[in-house]
Each structure stands twice: as C-alpha cells, then as structure tokens.
Amino acid sequence: xxxxxxxxLLIDLDTERWICRVCAHDFGDARGNYKEGTLVYDRDxxxxxxxxxxxxxxxxxxxxxxxxxxxxxxxxxxxxxQIEAEYLPPGHPPTVDMLWDIDxxxxxxxxxxxxxxxxxxxxxxxxxxADLSARFDSVTPHAxxxxxxxx
Amino acid sequence: xxxxxxxxxxTSGDDDASQLLTDQExxxxxxxxxxxxxxxxxxxxxxxxxxxMPRTAYEEECIAKGIDPLEVDRIRKRLxxxxxxxxxxxxxxxAAPGAKWADLSCAVYTAEGDVTYLSNxxxxxxxxxxxxxxxxxxxxxxxxxTVGINPGDGFFHNDSRFGMVHNTDQSMLVxxxxxxxxxxxxxxxxxxxxNGACEPxxxxxxxxxxxxxxLRASPIKIVEKGHLRRDLLTFLQHSTRDPKLMLADIxxxxxxxxxxxxxxxxxxxxxxxxxxxxxLRVTVEDVETEVRRRIxxxxxxxxxxxxxxxxxxxxxxxxxxxxxxxxxGERMIIDLTGTGPEILNRAxxxxxxxxxxxxxxxxxxxxxxxxxxxxxxxxxxxxxxxEHTWADAGYDAPVGxxxxxxxxxFSALQSAFAKMQFSSPQKYSNVVAPWFNQINDFLWxxxxxxxxxxxxLCADLNGMGGGAKAFRDGEDAVAPLFCAMADLxxxxxxxxxxxxxxLVSKRLVRDNQGFGKYRGGMxxxxxxxxxxxxxxxxxxxxxxxxFSSVPGMFGGYGCPVYPLAMVKDINIYDIIKKDPSxxxxxxxxxxxxxxxxxxxxxxxxxxxxxxxxxxxxLYMIAQGAGxxxxxxxxxxxxxxxxxxxLDRISAQVATNVYGVVxxxxxxxxxxxxxIELRAQMRQDRISRGKPYKEFIAEFxxxxxxxxxxxxxxxxxxxxxxxxxxxxxKIEPERVKGKIEDLxxxxxxxxxxxxxxxLEARVRELEQKYGEVAVHKS
Numbered sequence: 001x002x003x004x005x006x007x008x009l010l011i012d013l014d015t016e017r018w019i020c021r022v023c024a025h026d027f028g029d030a031r032g033n034y035k036e037g038t039l040v041y042d043r044d045x046x047x048x049x050x051x052x053x054x055x056x057x058x059x060x061x062x063x064x065x066x067x068x069x070x071x072x073x074x075x076x077x078x079x080x081x082q083i084e085a086e087y088l089p090p091g092h093p094p095t096v097d098m099l100w101d102i103d104x105x106x107x108x109x110x111x112x113x114x115x116x117x118x119x120x121x122x123x124x125x126x127x128x129x130a131d132l133s134a135r136f137d138s139v140t141p142h143a144x145x146x147x148x149x150x151x
Numbered sequence: 152x153x154x155x156x157x158x159x160x161x162t163s164g165d166d167d168a169s170q171l172l173t174d175q176e177x178x179x180x181x182x183x184x185x186x187x188x189x190x191x192x193x194x195x196x197x198x199x200x201x202x203x204m205p206r207t208a209y210e211e212e213c214i215a216k217g218i219d220p221l222e223v224d225r226i227r228k229r230l231x232x233x234x235x236x237x238x239x240x241x242x243x244x245x246a247a248p249g250a251k252w253a254d255l256s257c258a259v260y261t262a263e264g265d266v267t268y269l270s271n272x273x274x275x276x277x278x279x280x281x282x283x284x285x286x287x288x289x290x291x292x293x294x295x296x297t298v299g300i301n302p303g304d305g306f307f308h309n310d311s312r313f314g315m316v317h318n319t320d321q322s323m324l325v326x327x328x329x330x331x332x333x334x335x336x337x338x339x340x341x342x343x344x345x346n347g348a349c350e351p352x353x354x355x356x357x358x359x360x361x362x363x364x365x366l367r368a369s370p371i372k373i374v375e376k377g378h379l380r381r382d383l384l385t386f387l388q389h390s391t392r393d394p395k396l397m398l399a400d401i402x403x404x405x406x407x408x409x410x411x412x413x414x415x416x417x418x419x420x421x422x423x424x425x426x427x428x429x430x431l432r433v434t435v436e437d438v439e440t441e442v443r444r445r446i447x448x449x450x451x452x453x454x455x456x457x458x459x460x461x462x463x464x465x466x467x468x469x470x471x472x473x474x475x476x477x478x479x480g481e482r483m484i485i486d487l488t489g490t491g492p493e494i495l496n497r498a499x500x501x502x503x504x505x506x507x508x509x510x511x512x513x514x515x516x517x518x519x520x521x522x523x524x525x526x527x528x529x530x531x532x533x534x535x536x537x538e539h540t541w542a543d544a545g546y547d548a549p550v551g552x553x554x555x556x557x558x559x560x561f562s563a564l565q566s567a568f569a570k571m572q573f574s575s576p577q578k579y580s581n582v583v584a585p586w587f588n589q590i591n592d593f594l595w596x597x598x599x600x601x602x603x604x605x606x607x608l609c610a611d612l613n614g615m616g617g618g619a620k621a622f623r624d625g626e627d628a629v630a631p632l633f634c635a636m637a638d639l640x641x642x643x644x645x646x647x648x649x650x651x652x653x654l655v656s657k658r659l660v661r662d663n664q665g666f667g668k669y670r671g672g673m674x675x676x677x678x679x680x681x682x683x684x685x686x687x688x689x690x691x692x693x694x695x696x697x698f699s700s701v702p703g704m705f706g707g708y709g710c711p712v713y714p715l716a717m718v719k720d721i722n723i724y725d726i727i728k729k730d731p732s733x734x735x736x737x738x739x740x741x742x743x744x745x746x747x748x749x750x751x752x753x754x755x756x757x758x759x760x761x762x763x764x765x766x767x768x769l770y771m772i773a774q775g776a777g778x779x780x781x782x783x784x785x786x787x788x789x790x791x792x793x794x795x796x797l798d799r800i801s802a803q804v805a806t807n808v809y810g811v812v813x814x815x816x817x818x819x820x821x822x823x824x825x826i827e828l829r830a831q832m833r834q835d836r837i838s839r840g841k842p843y844k845e846f847i848a849e850f851x852x853x854x855x856x857x858x859x860x861x862x863x864x865x866x867x868x869x870x871x872x873x874x875x876x877x878x879x880k881i882e883p884e885r886v887k888g889k890i891e892d893l894x895x896x897x898x899x900x901x902x903x904x905x906x907x908x909l910e911a912r913v914r915e916l917e918q919k920y921g922e923v924a925v926h927k928s
Contacts, residue, residue: 003574004573004574005570005573005574006570006573006705007573007621007668007704007705007706007780007781008705008706008781008782011574035843036843036844037843038840038843039836039837039840039841039842039843039846040840040841040842040843040846040850041836041839041840041841041846042846042850045699047807048666048708048808049662049699049708049711049712050662050801050803050804052660052661052662052663052738052739053714053716053738053739053742053743053754054742054743057742057743057752058714058716058742058752058754059754059755060696060697060712060714060715060716060754060755060756061714061754062660062662062663062711062712062713062714062773063711063712064697064698064699064711064712065697065698065712067856067858067859068461068467068469068697068698068859069459069461069697069698069699069712071708072850073836073840074706075836075837075840077837077840077842078837079833080832080833080834080836080837081706081782081784081785081833082706082782082783082784082836083705083706083782084705084706085702085703085706085707085708085709086702087459087698087699087702087709088459089459089469089698089855089856089859089861090852090855090856090859091850091851091852091854091855091856092459092851092852092855092865092866093847093851093865093866093867093868094847094851095455095456095457095867096455096867097454097455097456097570098452098453098454098455098570099452099453100450100451100452101450101451101452101479104450104451104452105450105451105452105574108450112576114576116574116576119576120573120574120575120576121578122578122581122582122620122621122622123572123578123579123580123581123582123621124578124579124580124581125581127622127623128578128581128582128620128621128622130621130622
C-alpha cells in the first residue's frame with residue numbers, strides 16, 4: 001500500500017520507504033528524513049526572482065539578497081523533479097520538515113480500508129478531485145483505479 | 152501584576168504543614184491582598200491560557216435539563232444572523248477606514264468569555280482573543296465596588312497586553328444579564344487605526360518602548376447603564392489624533408452590540424434562559440470535541456516550518472520564528488521553541504495572546520473553515536512558547552507592530568497544514584501554498600484638505616496575493632490572511648477625505664509571483680503623492696525586502712522581496728501639468744529611467760517611519776504574492792505564455808524558470824522544443840545537485856555569517872539554545888544561551904551607528920592625509 005504524502009512523495013507501507021511518485025526512486029527509510037535521499041542545490045535567489053528595478057543603482061530591487069537568503073532546491077536524483085524549495089539563511093541546516101509515525105499511518109489506513117492512491121485528493125470541491133496514484137506505473141491510466149478491480 | 156497567595160510557593164525547607172494557612176487566615180490574607188493590590192495589570196493566569204473554561208455550576212444546571220441539537224442549531228443560526236447584521240452596521244456606519252473594508256468582527260460569548268459564535272464576515276482573530284479581557288473583567292471588576300457590572304454597561308479596551316490582536320483595535324464588550332447574573336456577553340471590535348502612538352495610524356514601526364505604542368486602555372467601563380461616560384470618552388479622544396473617529400466608532404459599536412442584544416433578548420424570551428445558556432456552552436464544547444476528532448484524522452508525526460524575518464522595521468536583521476507541530480492521536484502540540492528573543496527597543500514583538508489569535512485565524516479559516524468560529528477551535532491544541540521571545544513578548548517590550556510576529560503564527564500553521572493534511576482521505580479545505588503575510592500598505596497621517604487631523608491606512612493591505620492551490624493558480628490581490636471577504640475600498644472615495652492621490656493603483660508588477668506548477672496570486676503596485684495639505688507623511692510597516700516572506704509548497708517557489716522606492720525633491724503634479732506624457736508612471740520606469748530632473752531617487756526596506764511627504768513627492772511599493780505550488784517544469788506551457796503575453800512574467804522567467812520555448816511574434820508554444828528544454832533542465836538539476844550528505848558538509852555552518860545580525864536557534868537540533876546579537880560594547884557581539892540566560896537584547900540607533908562609521912572614516916582620512924583636526928566631544 002502506497003500513501004501519497006506530498007505532491008511528489010509516496011510512502012510505501014509494505015517496504016517502509018519514501019519513493020518518488022513520478023519515477024519510483026527510493027529516497028530511503030520512511031521513518032526518516034526523505035531529504036537525505038535527494039540531490040540538493042544552493043540556488044542564488046536572484047536567479048529565480050529577477051530584479052524589477054536596477055540593481056546597479058539600488059540596494060532594494062524585488063530580488064532577495066543572497067547574503068540573507070538562499071534557496072535550497074531538492075531534486076529527485078532519477079527524474080530531476082524539484083520536490084521542495086526551501087528558503088534559508090546561508091549556512092543554516094536544512095529543515096527536517098516531516099517525520100511520520102509509520103506504525104500509526106499503517107493502522108489508520110488499515111482501519112480506513114481504502115486504497116490511499118484512490119481516495120486521497122486535494123480537498124473539497126469538484127476541482128480538487130485528483131489522481132494522486134503513482135505516475136510510474138500508470139502507463140495505462142490509474143493502475144489502481146476501480147476499473148482494474150475486476151481483473 | 153496581580154498576585155495571589157497561590158503564587159507564593161514554599162521554598163525548600165519551608166514546606167512544614169504547620170506553616171500552611173487556616174481557612175480563616177487565608178481569608179484574611181485574601182482580603183488584605185484585595186484591598187492593597189497596587190496595580191491590576193495583565194494577569195498571567197488569564198493571558199497565558201487559551202483553553203475554554205470549565206463548565207460553571209449554572210451551565211451544568213442548564214445542560215442537565217436536556218439539549219436538543221436542532222434547537223441549538225436554530226439558536227446558532229439566529230445568532231449568526233444577528234452578528235452579520237451588526238457586522239454590516241459597523242461596516243456601513245463605522246468612521247474608521249478599516250471598518251469600511253470589513254476589518255472588524257462581532258461575537259457572542261459565554262459568561263466566562265469563551266467565543267461561541269462570530270459574524271460570518273470579518274476578522275476571526277479579533278474575537279478569538281477577547282476571552283482574555285472578559286475574564287479580566289469578571290475577575291477584577293465584577294465584584295469591585297467602584298466598578299461593578301450592570302445591565303446596559305459596556306467595556307472598552309485596546310491594549311493587546313490584556314488580549315487584543317494589536318493596539319489599533321478597540322472593543323465594546325457588553326454583558327447579557329438576567330436577575331443580576333451575567334449569562335453571556337456580546338461584543339464588537341473594529342480596527343480603528345489611529346491610537347495616539349508615536350506615529351499616526353496606530354501601528355508604529357518606530358515604537359521603541361511600550362509607551363510609544365499609543366493608547367494603553369485596559370478594560371474600562373466606558374458605557375454605564377446605557378450611557379456613554381463623557382469623562383472617559385474625553386480622555387480617550389484626548390489621547391489620540393482623531394477625536395471624531397473615537398466618538399463615532401464607540402457609538403457605532405454601541406449600536407451594533409445593541410442590535411445583537413435585541414436578538415439575544417428575543418431568543419431568551421422564546422427559548423428560555425437555560426436553553427440559551429446551554430446552547431452557547433455546548434457549541435463551544437462541541438467545537439472542541441470536533442477539533443480533537445479532526446486532529447485524530449491527521450497522520451501522527453511532526454511537521455516543522457521555520458520562518459526568517461529580515462527586519463526590525465528600522466534595520467535589516469534575521470530573526471527566526473520556529474514552529475514544530477506534532478500530532479499524536481487526538482493531541483496536537485505546537486512548539487515555538489527556537490524562536491528569537493524579544494528586542495526590547497523595536498516594535499516587532501507580539502504578546503502571546505496575539506500570536507495565538509492568528510493561530511485561531513489559520514485553524515478557522517484555512518484548516519477547518521466549516522466549524523463554528525469558537526474558542527473551542529484552538530482550545531485542545533497545546534502550545535509551547537518561551538516567554539520573552541518575540542512571539543511571546545514580555546510586559547516591557549514594545550508591540551506597536553506586533554503583526555510582524557503574530558502573522559508568522561498564522562503562516563506557521565497555514566503552511567505546515569499542507570503537509571499535515573495531504574495524506575488524509577478526509578479534508579475540510581484544499582491543499583494550498585502559503586498565503587502572502589505582510590501588510591504591504593501605506594499608513595498616513597497629518598492634516599487633511601478639510602482641516603482635520605487624521606492618522607490611518609489605505610485599504611491595500613487587503614490585497615494580499617493568495618497561495619496557489621494544488622490544482623489552480625492563486626488569486627491575485629484576493630484577500631488578507633486575516634479576513635476572507637475584506638474589501639480593497641474605492642480609492643476615489645478615500646481621496647475625498649485624505650490629501651493624497653494614488654497615481655498608480657492596482658497595476659500588477661511583472662514577475663511578482665511565487666512560481667510553480669501553479670503560481671501564487673500576484674500583488675500590485677501603489678504609487679502615492681500628497682497634494683493640498685499643510686502637513687502630511689507616509690509610513691510603511693513590513694519586512695521582506697531581503698528575505699522572501701513566504702516560500703512555496705512542494706517544489707514551488709516563494710514570493711520575491713519588496714522594496715520601498717521614493718522620489719524626493721520633485722512635485723509630480725507640476726511635472727505632469729507641464730508635460731502630461733509624464734503621467735506614464737510605474738515603479739520600474741520611474742526608478743530605472745529617473746525621468747524627473749532634480750529628483751532624489753531612493754530605495755529602502757519596507758520599514759519607513761513617519762516620513763514628511765512634501766507635495767508631489769512619490770512613494771512607491773508593491774503588494775505581495777502568494778507562494779507557488781509544485782515543480783515549475785510541470786506548469787502547463789500555455790499558462791506560461793499567457794502570463795508572458797499579459798506581461799505578468801518576463802521572458803527571462805518564462806525561459807530560465809519555466810523552461811518554455813515560444814514564438815516571439817505569436818506567443819505560440821513550441822511544444823517539442825519545450826519538452827526538450829525541460830528534459831535538459833531536469834538533467835542539469837541532476838548534474839548540479841549534490842547528494843544530501845555531501846551538500847550538508849559543504850553548506851552548513853556552525854553559526855550564521857559573522858556580519859548577519861541573527862536571532863533565534865540555528866538549525867533544529869538544539870532549539871533551546873538561542874543566538875542573538877548583543878551590543879554590550881561598541882561593536883556587536885554574538886551571544887548564545889537559553890532565553891533566560893541571554894542579556895537584554897536591544898539595537899542601537901542606526902543613525903548613531905552611521906555617525907560612528909562616518910566619524911571613523913573621517914579620522915582615517917585625516918590620518919591618511921596628515922591633517923590635524925581637534926575633535927571636541
């Protein structure tokens with residue numbers, strides 16, 4: 001059973017691994033920090049947020065000051081998807097942003113009885129209905145969809 | 152502070168039972184303390200708790216007689232109708248600019264002060280904090296012979312140390328009484344603006360002590376048995392710059408609470424007092440119970456979201472707002488340990504209750520907006536903070552611009568929730584990236600064209616860009632984080648009352664987006680200049696000019712940063728009168744082309760203390776953008792070129808950030824070339840990205856850069872150890888320790904620092920060129 005935990009990360013409850021929802025890359029122990037399985041790049045924020053007013057003339061330009069702010073980009077090592085972009089002071093340790101209790105997660109889904117890849121969506125409203133199943137095994141749409149239940 | 156005998160804990164060796172007081176002795180002590188209390192300041196026992204009160208004996212009695220859920224629902228709907236009606240009264244009759252744009256709320260409370268229900272529109276945080284003053288009134292004034300509480304009384308307060316979002320807001324709290332017993336309260340609160348602070352407008356970024364924060368009204372009985380007390384009213388009017396505003400809006404709030412009271416009176420007549428009391432109480436309890444259940448639906452685990460704020464509003468620093476949220480079963484613990492210390496001569500600190508009020512705002516507007524807006528929503532959530540941090544400021548810290556810290560309380564919860572709720576099969580709100588969280592807005596003050604003294608703010612604070620949703624772009628300039636249905640106001644209407652024009656209003660700024668698969672809502676620029684006034688000035692009161700205020704979500708980017716731009720020593724009105732073609736104004740053109748001869752073109756961070764604005768001098772800022780959602784390389788190329796065609800993004804962003812190739816003349820996407828460019832960009836990521844451990848070894852430092860004025864924990868392994876910059880001597884030094892071990896943190900006057908630097912340079916040059924000069928001190 002795989003649980004969509006973010007837009008790009010699944011937790012496989014059978015193997016207890018973080019995996020990429022796009023390409024199935026294994027990021028490591030689901031009880032730990034998925035970032036340890038990523039590639040990281042220290043991005044100068046001025047490359048992303050360009051100045052609107054002339055940096056040759058002015059100190060404040062709409063573009064972050066690289067001496068105050070860096071953007072850490074976390075990539076999937078296999079497909080290159082940008083999983084997270086964290087704004088940090090230079091030299092500050094990246095945040096361990098999510099740590100999950102896997103036993104409890106399993107218990108909750110066992111109690112629920114549904115397939116997380118089918119029932120998790122973006123919230124209320126028709127527009128928020130989503131296919132959050134793993135993209136890597138959906139060559140035909142939705143490998144875990146109800147259409148396949150009879151097979 | 153209020154002292155009670157309960158607070159005198161026996162010291163070691165003094166715990167002999169023979170020393171405990173008898174009941175009689177305790178009564179004598181209590182009586183003595185009551186009669187000789189020097190000062191009834193904010194009471195920590197009230198101010199540090201946000202849980203709902205235990206049932207009173209009378210509530211127990213009322214509930215014991217039976218609850219009909221349908222009847223409770225009917226009562227709640229009737230109250231909601233009355234509250235909405237009162238809200239509209241305040242909105243249409245209120246004199247404060249904030250009132251006209253929905254910056255207010257109305258509420259019904261239990262006898263002990265728990266919010267039972269709020270108006271559907273308005274600011275949730277306002278009423279989510281007013282249980283504090285009601286408890287203060289109940290504890291200190293109810294049985295106080297010189298005050299007392301009677302039918303028709305109304306209490307006023309504004310000081311956030313007694314429970315208020317910030318000191319610009321003013322309340323009217325009115326008891327519902329039957330047979331001499333208080334059975335409920337009704338209230339109205341409006342962001343009034345002007346409050347007599349050291350700068351006009353009520354949110355002074357220049358405040359350096361609590362006495363610069365303006366009016367310090369603890370709860371006072373301003374209305375006695377239906378009559379407004381003229382002596383106190385005069386005192387309040389005399390304490391601020393806008394006496395008419397004070398009078399008008401106290402009367403508006405009296406009218407609004409009277410309207411709520413009419414419905415309450417009719418309801419009690421119809422359903423009976425006991426059913427009414429029981430329904431208020433069970434609503435609060437039901438919300439608390441439902442919140443616990445919903446917490447239980449979230450996955451167990453810990454989500455951490457740290458924020459870094461780049462300004463004291465006088466100088467650029469970095470101060471951390473740390474937040475770790477842990478869910479275990481039906482328990483949720485929010486831990487702000489690691490948050491930077493209070494800065495005792497800067498305005499950015501927030502009282503704990505104000506910080507919590509914006510946590511309520513996040514819970515009731517972005518987590519579970521379907522719940523009745525009640526104190527019960529935050530009540531079951533445990534909150535850990537350290538007193539004397541900037542999110543939990545002490546009594547002696549200035550709090551004039553407390554939104555700097557309290558809004559971060561909102562962002563901490565709103566942003567973390569996307570991760571907390573993502574895997575839940577049952578959601579009550581959409582997955583959304585961070586909302587913009589600064590009031591990029593002009594405050595103003597001075598003498599109007601009508602000869603009146605005023606101080607207040609523009610409605611543009613309500614134009615914050617929304618965060619991108621997981622399935623669509625965020626909305627541009629949609630609503631402030633604190634009020635879902637606030638209004639941007641009509642600038643032309645405002646210009647009839649205040650002596651300045653918005654020469655540019657609501658023009659979107661190119662690239663002012665949080666980029667992502669879905670982008671954040673954009674903000675617009677504002678350009679103002681005074682006209683026809685003997686004295687006028689502007690202020691700005693936000694951070695985020697060097698470090699982005701909000702990040703993105705799941706690979707999306709955050710907002711850019713925002714400058715304040717000014718052109719001094721010109722009169723734009725003379726210029727455009729002489730040459731109307733110069734009315735082609737935008738921040739980009741004016742600042743880059745510098746078209747006005749003799750103008751002094753300046754930028755600064757967004758903490759501008761009251762700046763005298765001579766006629767026609769230009770002041771320019773931009774409203775902020777919401778965070779983006781998801782990987783930029785997954786954004787539909789058609790959406791990218793649509794933004795490009797509308798000049799919402801630059802070609803540089805379309806190419807370098809979004810990886811889209813298009814035909815320059817027609818804006819037609821080259822699909823294959825885009826696929827190939829994006830594939831190459833993914834490969835480039837893989838090539839330049841470093842394995843995590845290798846990256847950590849290179850990037851992470853033991854401490855912040857030496858020249859960075861930093862406050863808060865560094866990393867998250869030891870959040871109890873805070874770093875701070877201390878000016879114990881002439882040069883700043885970095886200090887470390889637990890909050891209780893740090894020295895008092897203050898920042899020297901930046902002009903003194905600048906003068907010292909210039910003096911040092913003068914001496915250096917004198918030495919270099921052998922000039923002998925006598926410097927007398």
